[in-house]
Amino acid sequence: MKMIRAIVRPEKVGYVLDELADAGYPAVTKIDVVGRGKQRGVKVGNIHYDEIPKELLMMVVQDETVEEVVSILAKSAKSTEGTFGDGKIFVSPIEEAYTISSGLAGL
């Protein structure tokens, strides 16, 4: 299993979630985060913002579906032309998962 964490623009979250659900990956956890990237935030006039609000989408999927999920995320979270601040996707291994309602291992 892999955990996919995607940092996306807040205004894109609804669309990304719909695309994921349509493709058959409804399970996702959304966390509000603030952060900056390689561009060190944004500068508007004389003011420098380095805590830009984003949404972190966290989901755990089977190994063989990682590529599909990542491509859905990358496609749907991208702004029209693809600009700085569209976000990033991270993939990390998960060794075990348990469903609390049944107490069993597995997704």
Add this chain to the structure above:
Amino acid sequence: MKEVMAVIRMNKINSTKKILAESGFPSVTCRKVNGRGKKKVNYELIEDLIGEEPIAEPEILESISENHRLVAKRLLTMIVDDKDYKKVVDIIIQENKTGNMGDGRIFVSTIDDAIRIRNNDTGVEAI
């Protein structure tokens, strides 16, 4: 070291924290998150329920809520020693299990290193 991430019901957080502390795992990070699971909509079930009983149990309401709606949950993150993580997982399951959909999930992954900022302790000592 292992990282145990558990998504649990909002109203279970206090009892879970309490029982974890009593079992010797006091250190925990938790935050409010929104999430959804695998469940699909069953409109007939919703109509039946609304028709007969307007105020249903939160567990039932949650299990029949629409597929795309995000439900408020708590995300509990703990870093524990390799030999302890099974115990932590069991405690969380035992405390949060109601048998309904929406009870949550637990994920376990490996943490390579931990450092205590106060005095640069590393590894298991730091947790």
